[in-house]
Amino acid sequence: MAAGKNYLVPVDFSKTSDIAIDHAVNLARENKGKLILVHVIPTSAMMMAGPDVATAPMLVDIEKAQLEDAQKLMDKLVRKKKLKAGTFKPVIVKRGDPAQAIAHQAKKNRAAMIVMGSHGRTGLKRLVLGSVAERTLRYARCPVLIVKK
Numbered sequence: 001m002a003a004g005k006n007y008l009v010p011v012d013f014s015k016t017s018d019i020a021i022d023h024a025v026n027l028a029r030e031n032k033g034k035l036i037l038v039h040v041i042p043t044s045a046m047m048m049a050g051p052d053v054a055t056a057p058m059l060v061d062i063e064k065a066q067l068e069d070a071q072k073l074m075d076k077l078v079r080k081k082k083l084k085a086g087t088f089k090p091v092i093v094k095r096g097d098p099a100q101a102i103a104h105q106a107k108k109n110r111a112a113m114i115v116m117g118s119h120g121r122t123g124l125k126r127l128v129l130g131s132v133a134e135r136t137l138r139y140a141r142c143p144v145l146i147v148k149k
Contacts, residue, residue, distance in 0.1 A: 016117025
């Protein structure tokens with residue numbers, strides 16, 4: 001993929017990321033660019049609890065199931081959006097902080113821009129859940145376009 005023509009879209013399979021994909025598809029078409037669709041499986045609280053001999057096989061099974069589910073949802077999304085081979089690159093990050101993983105993938109893939117949806121949470125929900133979009137702005141080295149629903 002050529003530098004300066006990649007548009008990275010974080011995908012959580014929500015309506016807001018769906019809208020962001022539509023914006024990114026238009027940008028990519030106008031600028032003869034490509035999409036990088038990134039889904040991050042967040043590090044779960046169970047995995048952060050530390051390794052336990054009794055639960056280790058269960059955690060591996062959970063991670064495998066999450067990865068398989070994410071791949072199925074990504075495939076379904078690509079079909080729904082009618083994306084053609086060669087116009088996009090799907091990336092599934094097995095675990096990590098979504099904002100850091102998004103910024104890392106943008107740098108790694110030389111993204112010209114990150115185009116992402118925002119759920120628009122405010123107040124206590126935003127304080128408790130945080131804002132992936134806001135944190136991505138802090139970590140990213142390229143412009144970030146935040147699309148509201």
